Amino acid sequence: MTTEQKHSDPALAFAAHDHAHCTGDVLARAEELSAETGARLTPVRRRALEILLESHRALGAYEVLEKLAEAGFGNQPPVAYRALDFLVDQGFAHRIRRLNAFAACMHPGEAHSPAFFICRACDAVAEAPAEAVRRAMEAAAARIGFSVERMNVEALGLCPTCAEAAS
Amino acid sequence: MTTEQKHSDPALAFAAHDHAHCTGDVLARAEELSAETGARLTPVRRRALEILLESHRALGAYEVLEKLAEAGFGNQPPVAYRALDFLVDQGFAHRIRRLNAFAACMHPGEAHSPAFFICRACDAVAEAPAEAVRRAMEAAAARIGFSVERMNVEALGLCPTCAEAAS
DNA sequence: GCTTGACATGTTATGCTATAACATACGATA
DNA sequence: TATCGTATGTTATAGCATAACATGTCAAGC
Ligand SMILES: [Zn+2]
Ligand SMILES: [Zn+2]
Ligand SMILES: [Zn+2]
Ligand SMILES: [Zn+2]
Numbered sequence: 079m080t081t082e083q084k085h086s087d088p089a090l091a092f093a094a095h096d097h098a099h100c101t102g103d104v105l106a107r108a109e110e111l112s113a114e115t116g117a118r119l120t121p122v123r124r125r126a127l128e129i130l131l132e133s134h135r136a137l138g139a140y141e142v143l144e145k146l147a148e149a150g151f152g153n154q155p156p157v158a159y160r161a162l163d164f165l166v167d168q169g170f171a172h173r174i175r176r177l178n179a180f181a182a183c184m185h186p187g188e189a190h191s192p193a194f195f196i197c198r199a200c201d202a203v204a205e206a207p208a209e210a211v212r213r214a215m216e217a218a219a220a221r222i223g224f225s226v227e228r229m230n231v232e233a234l235g236l237c238p239t240c241a242e243a244a245s
Numbered sequence: 246m247t248t249e250q251k252h253s254d255p256a257l258a259f260a261a262h263d264h265a266h267c268t269g270d271v272l273a274r275a276e277e278l279s280a281e282t283g284a285r286l287t288p289v290r291r292r293a294l295e296i297l298l299e300s301h302r303a304l305g306a307y308e309v310l311e312k313l314a315e316a317g318f319g320n321q322p323p324v325a326y327r328a329l330d331f332l333v334d335q336g337f338a339h340r341i342r343r344l345n346a347f348a349a350c351m352h353p354g355e356a357h358s359p360a361f362f363i364c365r366a367c368d369a370v371a372e373a374p375a376e377a378v379r380r381a382m383e384a385a386a387a388r389i390g391f392s393v394e395r396m397n398v399e400a401l402g403l404c405p406t407c408a409e410a411a412s
Numbered sequence: 413g414c415t416t417g418a419c420a421t422g423t424t425a426t427g428c429t430a431t432a433a434c435a436t437a438c439g440a441t442a
Numbered sequence: 443t444a445t446c447g448t449a450t451g452t453t454a455t456a457g458c459a460t461a462a463c464a465t466g467t468c469a470a471g472c
Contacts, residue, residue: 422463
């Protein structure tokens with residue numbers, strides 16, 4: 079890994095880095111996409127995305143809600159769930175079922191079939207492209223005549239930093 | 246597919262079949278395994294497994310609880326969660342996070358890395374071996390230095406029967 | 413300008429999922 | 443038979459998610 083290691087490199091989620099790039103670049107990209115498609119990235123929705131981008135963790139809806147409320151938005155659950163549902167629909171965020179939580183998408187706009195690597199020690203979440211995984215699933219599905227519409231692929235384990243610390 | 250199509254063929258979950266075989270064979274296998282390992286397949290736990298085996302759907306903990314209560318066991322949530330946790334620990338059941346539900350394992354004892362195919366129309370759940378998926382995940386994990394301990398691989402879509410009906 | 417309709421947001425209330433904490437029972441072992 | 447580990451039962455509560463309704467905003471059509 080040299081200079082072509084981009085801020086969107088999944089390994090970065092598990093390492094110290096200039097996180098402002100993650101936030102700024104992805105947010106800008108989401109705005110471009112919204113302008114193109116006519117999706118309405120309103121203030122709550124935009125703020126919700128910022129909140130997710132401010133960490134590489136997945137945040138529960140109630141965590142997001144709390145921060146939205148701090149920013150002057152409503153403080154009832156539907157406020158957070160609606161904003162998050164919008165982000166997921168637009169592909170700006172992903173839902174991590176294992177954690178009942180949401181994480182900003184690191185590659186908005188790029189068709190991708192994400193896999194998530196969740197560190198059980200520090201709760202960091204890395205999103206990695208997983209085309210090979212998707213192909214394997216499609217193949218397995220084809221064998222039983224199943225047609226796949228959506229997938230959740232999540233792995234729990236230890237990130238490099240925590241694995242090091244544990245040994 | 247000819248006569249070597251076993252009751253454990255994942256496609257069967259989506260087709261009419263002699264379901265007593267699923268129930269009986271898998272339950273017997275679970276008992277063998279428990280005897281071998283010393284795991285205590287007590288009456289509640291055994292009944293919970295039977296309940297899961299009685300359908301190819303994934304059942305919520307409260308659904309299982311209701312049926313356990315009908316069988317004379319306690320009717321408070323921990324009764325169901327404890328039995329289900331035991332079954333999952335022993336590899337006799339799997340947790341389907343997308344549905345907040347549990348399904349009996351169709352291949353207890355065989356080391357396997359299951360993938361689940363969930364029909365969004367009829368709620369049937371098929372468990373298929375997915376070694377290729379696991380390998381792809383391990384490879385992706387290795388690239389970012391992540392060590393995988395557990396995985397959830399779930400696909401939502403249409404089973405052959407429902408796809409047919411919808412077209 | 414006014415009306416209408418689509419959509420976003422706010423709020424109340426409720427339902428579903430999961431676990432903490434403590435009490436009781438029971439078999440194995442010393 | 444005293445003790446310990448494990449299983450079960452029960453109470454209470456925490457955490458996650460949505461239904462239903464009210465209000466606000468803006469743009470299209472009259
Ligand atoms: Zn970052
Ligand atoms: Zn993504
Ligand atoms: Zn299995
Ligand atoms: Zn179906």
